[in-house]
Amino acid sequence: MNGFAAALWSEALKARRSRAPWASALGLALGPLVGGLFMLILKDPTWARRFGLITAKAQLMAGTADWPTYVALLAQMVAVGGTVVFGLVAVWIFGREYGDRTVTGLLALPTARVTIVAAKFVVVALWSAALAVLVAGLGLVVGAAIGLPGWSSGLVPHAVARLALTAALAIALIPPVALAASAGRGYLPPIGVMFLAIFLAQVVAALGWGAYFPWSVPALAAGVAGAGLRDLGPESYLLVALTGLAGIGGTAAWWCLADQV
Amino acid sequence: MARAIVTAGLTKCYDGRPVVDDLTLTVRRGEIYGFLGLNGAGKTTTIRMLLGMVRPTAGTARLLDTPVHPGAHDLWARVGYLVELPQVYPRLSVREDLEVVRRLRRVADPRAVERVIERLGLTPWSDQQAGTLSLGNRQRLGLARAMLHAPDLLLLDEPANGLDPAGVVEVRELLRELVHDHGVTVFMSSHVLGEIARLATRIGVIHRGRLVEDVDTGALERRRWLAVDARDRDAARAVLLGAGYAVDPTPAGPLILTDARAVACPEAVARLLVIADLPPRHLSVEQEDLERHFLHLVGEDRWAAP
Numbered sequence: 001m002n003g004f005a006a007a008l009w010s011e012a013l014k015a016r017r018s019r020a021p022w023a024s025a026l027g028l029a030l031g032p033l034v035g036g037l038f039m040l041i042l043k044d045p046t047w048a049r050r051f052g053l054i055t056a057k058a059q060l061m062a063g064t065a066d067w068p069t070y071v072a073l074l075a076q077m078v079a080v081g082g083t084v085v086f087g088l089v090a091v092w093i094f095g096r097e098y099g100d101r102t103v104t105g106l107l108a109l110p111t112a113r114v115t116i117v118a119a120k121f122v123v124v125a126l127w128s129a130a131l132a133v134l135v136a137g138l139g140l141v142v143g144a145a146i147g148l149p150g151w152s153s154g155l156v157p158h159a160v161a162r163l164a165l166t167a168a169l170a171i172a173l174i175p176p177v178a179l180a181a182s183a184g185r186g187y188l189p190p191i192g193v194m195f196l197a198i199f200l201a202q203v204v205a206a207l208g209w210g211a212y213f214p215w216s217v218p219a220l221a222a223g224v225a226g227a228g229l230r231d232l233g234p235e236s237y238l239l240v241a242l243t244g245l246a247g248i249g250g251t252a253a254w255w256c257l258a259d260q261v
Numbered sequence: 262m263a264r265a266i267v268t269a270g271l272t273k274c275y276d277g278r279p280v281v282d283d284l285t286l287t288v289r290r291g292e293i294y295g296f297l298g299l300n301g302a303g304k305t306t307t308i309r310m311l312l313g314m315v316r317p318t319a320g321t322a323r324l325l326d327t328p329v330h331p332g333a334h335d336l337w338a339r340v341g342y343l344v345e346l347p348q349v350y351p352r353l354s355v356r357e358d359l360e361v362v363r364r365l366r367r368v369a370d371p372r373a374v375e376r377v378i379e380r381l382g383l384t385p386w387s388d389q390q391a392g393t394l395s396l397g398n399r400q401r402l403g404l405a406r407a408m409l410h411a412p413d414l415l416l417l418d419e420p421a422n423g424l425d426p427a428g429v430v431e432v433r434e435l436l437r438e439l440v441h442d443h444g445v446t447v448f449m450s451s452h453v454l455g456e457i458a459r460l461a462t463r464i465g466v467i468h469r470g471r472l473v474e475d476v477d478t479g480a481l482e483r484r485r486w487l488a489v490d491a492r493d494r495d496a497a498r499a500v501l502l503g504a505g506y507a508v509d510p511t512p513a514g515p516l517i518l519t520d521a522r523a524v525a526c527p528e529a530v531a532r533l534l535v536i537a538d539l540p541p542r543h544l545s546v547e548q549e550d551l552e553r554h555f556l557h558l559v560g561e562d563r564w565a566a567p
Contacts, residue, residue, distance in 0.1 A: 006364035013361065017352040101348040105406065108312040110338040111365045113331060256331055260314040261306075 003111040007119035011093070015123055020092045028085045028131045029138055031077035036142035038073070039065045043146065066150030067143060071159040074139040075166045075222035078132055080198070082170040083218060086128040087177040087194040093120050094251070095181035095190055103260060113255045121178070121248060125171055132167035136160070162222070169218035172240050173197075175247025182254045211236045214243040263290040263326075265414050265446035266311065270320035273306050280306045282470040284320070288448055288463070290413075293440055295461030295478075296450040297555055303470040304450035305345060308418050311448070312342055325414055338367065341412035343420060347403025351392025355383055355402055358391050359409060366410045373409055381405040382431065396423035404432060408439070415439070417449040421456045433460050458551040468559045484549035487523040489530060490515035491539045500537045501530070515543055 015021060041048040042065035097103040106116050136159075176197075180190035201215035205224075210216030217236045266288035273281045281303040288294045298304045309315040311322055313331040322329040327336040349358060359374045378387050381401045386394060391402060400423045407415055420436075421429045437460065439445040451457050457464060464481065466474035486509075491497035498516055501508050509517040523530055524546055534541050 003365075003367070006367065009364055010361040013357060014350055014353065017350070017357070019352075100350075101345075102350060104314070104344050104348065105362070106365070107314050107331070108337045108340065108342060109365050110334045110367045112334060116365075259316060261309065 003115045004119060007111055007116045008122060011119045011123040015093070015127065018092070020089070021127065024085050024089055024127070024131060025134055028081055028135055031081050032074060032135055032139040032142050035070060035073045035077060035139065036146055039070050039143070039148055040146050043148070065148060067148050067155055068150055070139065070143050070148055071155070071162060072223045074135055075162045076219065076224050078135055078163060078166045079170060079218040079222035079224065082128070082132060082167060083173060083198060083215065084194065085131060086124070086170055086174050087190070089127050090124050090174045090177045091181050091187055091190045091194075093124050094178040095184070095187045098182065098185035099187050107260055114252050117252045117255050121175065124174055124178070128171045128174065129167065132163065136163050166218050166222045169221055169240050172244035173214060173218070175244050175251060177247070179247050179250040179254060182251055183258070212239065214240045264288065265290045265292070265325060266294075266448060267323045268311075268320065271307070271310060271317050271322055272319040273310060273315060274318045279470050281310065284467070284470075284472050286465055286472055286475055288446060290446050291440060291444050292463050293436065293447045293449065293461050295457035295464045296448060296467065297452065297454065297457055297464060298450070298467040299452060299559055302467045304467060305418055307467065308342070308344055308416050308450060311416055312340070312344070314344075338410065339413045340416065341407035341410065341414070342416040343403045343407045344418045346422060347399055347406065349391035349394070349399060349402060351390060353391055354388050355391055355394070356387045358402065359405055362406045362409055368410045377405045377409045380408070380435070397425055397428050400424055401428070411443070413445060415445060415447045415449075417447065419451055419453075420449055421451065421453055429456065436460060454552045454555055464551070466555060466558050473558050481549050481551065481554065485524045486547055487518040487527050487530060488515040488543065488545050488547050489518060489534070489541050490543035491534060491541050493539060496537070497534055497539045497541075500533060500539060504533055506530070
């Protein structure tokens with residue numbers, strides 16, 4: 001077994017044995033369920049009124065009750081919820097090594113530190129991708145269960161592409177959180193960085209510059225606030241990619257070069 | 262003799278303040294080197310520098326004839342370490358934890374895990390989650406991680422931490438066996454003087470970041486003196502000085518004669534004092550005690566036993 005395979009096996013075992021995968025899956029699974037509830041309210045206001053639910057609010061958030069609207073809602077949940085939950089996965093994978101001081105056991109080994117960092121990023125990316133698939137799969141089940149109208153064969157590739165693109169953009173923005181977890185040596189600094197980035201993303205997008213702020217791009221790609229792919233040029237994707245690469249490079253450099261006290 | 266650790270002018274400063282200051286020491290292969298110091302003396306920072314976890318501000322370090330740097334992977338394959346309290350992945354079992362170490366250390370033989378579990382007496386807890394281990398068993402797990410790959414050099418920071426008395430003896434015997442039967446070199450830091458005194462073949466004392474003593478324990482044990490007391494201590498001192506003995510000035514307590522002839526022939530001292538009508542009420546040959554010596558070196562000897 002080479003160094004990368006060994007590191008990947010180790011990181012996967014640590015993840016599997018923890019409660020974090022279940023907690024993250026539960027957190028993100030709420031998205032399709034709540035989205036389904038909104039669709040149900042929109043679809044059958046009489047039923048909703050009977051149960052004391054407010055249709056006006058659901059109308060504001062979701063528009064009409066059909067498959068295209070529901071897919072857009074799922075994509076937005078992956079964009080915003082995914083940025084948070086995927087970030088928390090990175091916080092757990094990287095920050096816990098510092099927070100629990102287990103990092104010391106990973107620093108003077110025949111397996112290079114950069115290999116361990118690479119394995120951690122692969123686990124974070126696969127874990128996040130699995131969560132995105134869960135949202136999509138659960139969304140499909142919920143949508144079918146409540147009998148949403150507007151299904152067509154052309155919808156499937158569109159839905160898959162939209163969700164995959166949004167998830168990929170959100171995943172690409174994980175590395176800076178990992179860097180904050182490593183440099184901040186724990187859990188709180190990266191969580192602070194993550195929420196600051198999300199807050200700024202809202203502000204910058206509201207000002208109309210969202211296409212040029214990496215953390216606004218996934219939400220814009222998902223169609224939040226009526227925006228869409230047409231608002232994003234290659235420079236937006238390039239910015240996201242560069243941000244992710246900078247985060248990967250920074251994290252690797254931190255593990256390899258910084259004093260580990 | 263081959264050298265396991267060589268440092269030259271090793272220094273680490275934080276905010277301009279030296280935590281380890283110009284540390285130059287050599288540890289020979291097959292030695293058990295006891296690295297003593299008070300809390301905050303610089304022991305852990307030294308070990309972290311030796312392991313490439315902290316970059317020195319100045320100076321160099323070599324382990325097993327290889328310069329220390331984080332990317333010295335061939336070197337790390339030959340070094341085992343335990344830094345501070347061993348921290349564990351709480352939901353991995355002891356066996357899984359060691360399996361992770363085995364793979365990351367590229368040890369091909371999967372039986373290495375069972376062997377080290379047995380050797381460290383962890384068999385009853387091998388399937389228990391590491392997070393539920395007692396402090397002592399966690400320490401054993403930390404030592405098992407350090408020894409799993411049969412290293413040539415062990416760097417252990419406070420290895421007796423948390424162990425019960427039986428565990429302390431067990432680990433002591435294990436380290437002795439590794440050194441005597443397998444030629445392993447052990448560099449262990451501690452502030453538990455008794456443990457160092459029983460185990461180390463060589464001792465370094467670090468105080469406020471500086472190495473203030475580097476000595477063979479044999480040489481330490483050979484440091485002997487004659488303690489003499491009489492009712493009129495000043496008169497006795499004058500008589501002994503008059504006879505050419507070197508008498509250490511001590512503010513209180515017995516007179517200390519460090520001459521080899523006084524230690525070799527205490528009855529001559531007794532006879533001298535009796536003839537001067539100053540019969541000794543206490544006369545004993547004493548040997549250097551690590552605790553007293555250490556406290557003297559670090560300037561805390563107000564607490565030392567007389």
